[in-house]
Each structure stands twice: as C-alpha cells, then as structure tokens.
Amino acid sequence: MIAIVFLLILAGTMLGLSLTGSGPASGLVGEILLLVGLFAVFFGMGIYVGAALGVLGLIVGYAFSDRPFWLFLGQTIWNPSSSFVLVAVPLFLLMGEILLRAGLSDRLYRTLNIWLNRMPGGLLHTNIASSAIFSAISGSSVATAATMGSVALPFFRGKPYDPRMVLGSLAAGGALGNLIPPGITFIIYGLITETSVGALYIAAVGPSILVVLLFTLVILLKAKTAAPRDLTAPKIPMCEKLASLVDLAPTAALILIVLGTIYGGLATPTESAALGVIAAILFAAIGGKLSWKMLNDSAEATARNTAMIGLILFGAYVLNFVFTALGVPQALARLVSEMPLPPWAIMLMIIGFYLALGTFMEGFSMIVTTIPVIFPVVTALGYDPIWFGVIVVMLVEIALISPPDGTVLYVLQGMRKDGGPISDVFSGVIPFMAVYILAIGFLMMWPSIALWLPTIMK
Numbered sequence: 001m002i003a004i005v006f007l008l009i010l011a012g013t014m015l016g017l018s019l020t021g022s023g024p025a026s027g028l029v030g031e032i033l034l035l036v037g038l039f040a041v042f043f044g045m046g047i048y049v050g051a052a053l054g055v056l057g058l059i060v061g062y063a064f065s066d067r068p069f070w071l072f073l074g075q076t077i078w079n080p081s082s083s084f085v086l087v088a089v090p091l092f093l094l095m096g097e098i099l100l101r102a103g104l105s106d107r108l109y110r111t112l113n114i115w116l117n118r119m120p121g122g123l124l125h126t127n128i129a130s131s132a133i134f135s136a137i138s139g140s141s142v143a144t145a146a147t148m149g150s151v152a153l154p155f156f157r158g159k160p161y162d163p164r165m166v167l168g169s170l171a172a173g174g175a176l177g178n179l180i181p182p183g184i185t186f187i188i189y190g191l192i193t194e195t196s197v198g199a200l201y202i203a204a205v206g207p208s209i210l211v212v213l214l215f216t217l218v219i220l221l222k223a224k225t226a227a228p229r230d231l232t233a234p235k236i237p238m239c240e241k242l243a244s245l246v247d248l249a250p251t252a253a254l255i256l257i258v259l260g261t262i263y264g265g266l267a268t269p270t271e272s273a274a275l276g277v278i279a280a281i282l283f284a285a286i287g288g289k290l291s292w293k294m295l296n297d298s299a300e301a302t303a304r305n306t307a308m309i310g311l312i313l314f315g316a317y318v319l320n321f322v323f324t325a326l327g328v329p330q331a332l333a334r335l336v337s338e339m340p341l342p343p344w345a346i347m348l349m350i351i352g353f354y355l356a357l358g359t360f361m362e363g364f365s366m367i368v369t370t371i372p373v374i375f376p377v378v379t380a381l382g383y384d385p386i387w388f389g390v391i392v393v394m395l396v397e398i399a400l401i402s403p404p405d406g407t408v409l410y411v412l413q414g415m416r417k418d419g420g421p422i423s424d425v426f427s428g429v430i431p432f433m434a435v436y437i438l439a440i441g442f443l444m445m446w447p448s449i450a451l452w453l454p455t456i457m458k
Helices: 002-019 025-045 049-064 069-081 085-102 104-116 123-138 141-156 163-179 184-193 197-203 205-221 238-263 269-286 292-326 328-337 343-357 363-380 385-400 407-415 423-445 448-456
Strands: none
Touching: 049 292, 049 363, 069 292, 085 104, 085 123, 085 141, 085 184, 085 238, 085 269, 085 292, 104 123, 104 141, 104 238, 123 141, 123 163, 123 205, 123 238, 141 163, 141 385, 141 407, 163 184, 163 205, 163 385, 163 407, 163 423, 184 197, 184 292, 184 363, 184 385, 197 205, 197 238, 197 269, 197 385, 197 448, 205 385, 205 423, 205 448, 238 269, 292 363, 343 363, 343 385, 343 423, 363 385, 385 423, 385 448, 407 423, 423 448
C-alpha cells in the first residue's frame, strides 16, 4: 500500500506539471492511475503475478490505443523465451538444487564454523560467510536462504544465541544470493536493458564485499547480547583447521569454474552455468550422492521455479511492450528530466519508490515490471546503466527481506522447529536491512565502488 500511495503521489505531481504544458503528460497520468488501481484490485484478489501483468498490459492497450495489440503477443513472448542469455537461469537453479542434495552445503558450513567459531558472534559469522560463498555458486536468494537455513538451524539448538539474530543473519546472508555473482537478477536486468551481464557481475564484486563486511560489523556490535558464550568455545588446533579445508575444495572448484570462466572471458554466463551443472554432477558422483532420483528431484524443483519465473517475465514483457508502444517510458523520462530537481534528488525518489514497493511485492516481479519504465529515466539523468543495475539488485535484495512480505523471511520461518513467532524474523532482520540501505548510500556517494573494477578490466 505504501508503494501504491507513492505512485499516486507521483501521478499527481505529473498531473500538476501537465496542467502547465501540453504533450502526453495527461495521458501518462491516466495510464499510471489506471494501472495502479487495477494492480491494487488484482493484488487484493490474489491473482498470480504473471497473469496479472499480462492482463494489465491488454487492458491498458485497449483503454489508450486502437492498435490490435493481440496480434503482437506471440512475437512479444517469443523474443525473451528464445534468448540465449535466459537459458542461464534454469541452469544456475539446477546447479544449486544438485549441490543441496549432494550435501556440499553442509560440508561448507561445518568447515567455516571451525575457522570462525571463536570470533565474537561465532556461528552468526558462519551464517554470513557460508551464505556468501554458497551465493557464488547458487545465483538465487531464496535457494541460498533455504539451503543454508536447513543446514545452519540445527547447529543452534541448545546454544545461547538470540533467535532474532540467528534468523536475521540467515535472512541477510540468504539475500546475498542475487547480489553476489552469478546472481540471476543480473541476467534478467541485462536482458531487459541490453546491458552486458559479464560487466554487471564484475561491478557487483565491490558492493558484495562491502555488504558482507557491514553484516560482519553488525554481528560484532551485537555479539555480547546475541552470543554471550562464544568466546569460551574450545580452541581448535591449526592442523585440524587446515585439514578441514579439504571439504571446501568442491565449492572452491565450482566458484573457479563458474566465475573464473566469466571473468576470464572464456565463457558467457550461460556457458559457465552449463559447466557448473556438469561439475556439480561430477562432485555429487564423487561424494556417492548421485542417483536418478536425486537428478529427477533436482530437475522437478528447477522446472517449477523456471516456470514461475518465465510466467512473470512473459507477462511483464506484454505490459512493457504496450507501455513502450504508447510512449510511456519516453514521456516519463522527459517529465522527470524537466523537474526542477538535481539528478541525485530524483535518484533518491526512485530508491524510495523501490524500498516502498519491496514491502509488498516480490523482488523479481518488481524488477521486470518497473525497469523498462524507470531505466530510460535513469539514463536520461546521466547515470551509468551498470551502476544502476547493481543498485537495483541491492534494492531487490532488500525487498526479499522486507517485512511484512519478504519471501526469504517466510522461507526461514517455515524451517523453524521451535514454533516461535514470525516477529522474531521481522525484528532480527531490521539491523541488516539498515546496513543494506547504508551500503546503497555509499554507492550513491562513491559510484567507483561498483565501477572501478569494470573500468580496469576493459
């Protein structure tokens, strides 16, 4: 509802501008008001997001144009569905499913705990570190949260950790799944905006390190109340620590295969995803976990998630095609660029819009619905498309952990065995949300955090 009010205010502002001039502004206001009203109705009725987006596109087309949009629907849906870049999405999802069932995530968590257990905060640092590393081979926030949540929660039974910080750290770590390459959201953003996915992955390295460091700082500041006995944990001999690194070898090899081939220019993201799937199957076979049932279960889970993503993407493409044909993005970019505000103020408005939208809308739906309209505005203001891509993905991550509708929060709540209230998850994630927003502020002030690495690697 906050985002709906925000859109209505924006439409009212544009209406005020249109009263003093001519052009498509008044039609744009009508389209926004109609779209917001219909979206609120569909959202309240519980209609699937993908179907709602497609129907909204047809309704807006019928209301504001006499063109037969239905004649273009086949080609509009076919273009994204036949994109080579989009093939990387199910491949990364399949790789994550195989790794989960092969038990590599459990070995990863145990090894990192051996190295981090004596830090102030102990297992909470393990939550962040293991989630960050698993994100580098997963590409999905929900998959990362589900995997690391299932592995980590049993370690906390009977230990004096604050459950709010436990769940908050797992939610924050899970959210890294889209930000740390090879995040799937970067693929969708690159597909919609025709931006290099490889350049987006390179640009995400600096912000990813920044966010992980800020998460670590939050845990250190809260260590006395969140984990009062962690400093008394037994000291593990160095020889045992070094021996444990063997369990990290499969994960390190996968990261090298997936990200090394992309950064080295040896493979596209789609090709590296295919190599990652093959490597994951080999590691599952070496660990004795490979079976036809495991592959079948992994394929079924991948197919369900891919179908959900595909339906949302196709519905969004229909709506975006109609909006582009009506000239909405161009008119909005022109109106915003003519506002008597500096570019940074308009960018803050856009960030505020996404933060509000994330309180009730799923992150993936948010990006495919809004980027085709917002992107021309951002480029008209002179901002770098790669930098904005990193900002958008970070905002999507915040949406995934934003109460009351953050997907990751409900995934973790569903894994709890203690029957605690979901308010524990909501309150525990707030400090991590705050530092995520702080990280976006750092990128606003110092864009080189994201752009320095792509610049030197050209």
